[in-house]
Amino acid sequence: MIGRHPNRRQLARWLDGDAPELDDHIDGCEKCAQTLDALAAAETTDLRPALLTLLAPPTDLEERVSRRLAARLQSRADAELFGALLGVPIETGRVVLEARET
Amino acid sequence: MDTDAPPAEQLEALVRDHLDAVYRVAYSVVRDSALAEDVAQDAILKAWKALPTFRGDSSLRSWMLRITHNTAISTMRRRREELREPDLLPEREQGITTEKRVVDSLSLDAFEEALSHLDELSRAIVVLREIEGMSYDEIAETLDVPLPTVKTRLLRARRTLATALEGWKP
Numbered sequence: 001m002i003g004r005h006p007n008r009r010q011l012a013r014w015l016d017g018d019a020p021e022l023d024d025h026i027d028g029c030e031k032c033a034q035t036l037d038a039l040a041a042a043e044t045t046d047l048r049p050a051l052l053t054l055l056a057p058p059t060d061l062e063e064r065v066s067r068r069l070a071a072r073l074q075s076r077a078d079a080e081l082f083g084a085l086l087g088v089p090i091e092t093g094r095v096v097l098e099a100r101e102t
Numbered sequence: 103m104d105t106d107a108p109p110a111e112q113l114e115a116l117v118r119d120h121l122d123a124v125y126r127v128a129y130s131v132v133r134d135s136a137l138a139e140d141v142a143q144d145a146i147l148k149a150w151k152a153l154p155t156f157r158g159d160s161s162l163r164s165w166m167l168r169i170t171h172n173t174a175i176s177t178m179r180r181r182r183e184e185l186r187e188p189d190l191l192p193e194r195e196q197g198i199t200t201e202k203r204v205v206d207s208l209s210l211d212a213f214e215e216a217l218s219h220l221d222e223l224s225r226a227i228v229v230l231r232e233i234e235g236m237s238y239d240e241i242a243e244t245l246d247v248p249l250p251t252v253k254t255r256l257l258r259a260r261r262t263l264a265t266a267l268e269g270w271k272p
């Protein structure tokens with residue numbers, strides 16, 4: 001472990017974001033993690049409702065992603081089929097298809 | 103389809119079972135709704151193609167979210183290089199969800215502000231812990247960081263967010 005363990009007062013400052021110089025030590029120290037755990041034990045706020053609200057996926061996300069994925073698979077299948085017809089690898093089939101589309 | 107590609111049903115299953123979590127992890131990194139959706143789509147396609155190599159050392163969810171996190175990080179890196187100006191990155195999502203419109207509170211704004219000021223890693227840790235309910239070990243494995251990092255970043259992030267949330271009730 002790098003250097004000495006910070007004391008409780010320093011750890012409390014770090015928790016408040018005021019001691020970035022301790023980042024390297026704390027990132028790798030199991031003992032400090034335990035001390036911090038005890039320091040923060042009183043913290044019981046439920047963050048979940050607020051997080052769920054802020055990070056809520058758009059309602060039509062699944063539909064849209066499914067459609068876009070299907071389209072990507074389809075273009076891949078087309079390229080493969082085209083490549084197979086011409087007897088060339090899929091990459092060539094794709095290039096030929098894309099050239100036709102533009 | 104080439105013969106070695108996994109069946110399309112597995113792609114549908116990945117979307118059905120993991121899309122919401124994938125989106126949230128992506129959003130926690132990129133902080134833009136449209137970009138998070140692109141990342142989610144890329145990550146799911148990547149995971150689907152790589153399914154034959156999934157060995158079950160971790161849970162499928164953890165594996166899926168690890169791919170998502172990596173995809174989000176590399177997407178951000180690419181965009182930063184393209185823009186060469188971090189200030190031009192989107193600050194907040196464009197799309198407003200119904201749920202969000204219902205919530206009208208200064209405290210939630212403060213919460214969002216606090217969330218946006220956390221580092222990317224801390225945001226991802228918070229999402230995996232508080233929303234996905236992962237254990238510290240699972241989070242460490244998913245994000246490929248040491249266990250103490252998970253614990254301490256989470257403690258600090260929780261403290262910051264809880265302070266910002268004072269007074270807000272859903």
Ligand SMILES: [Zn+2]
Pocket residue numbers: 004005006025026029030031032033
């Ligand atoms: Zn220590």
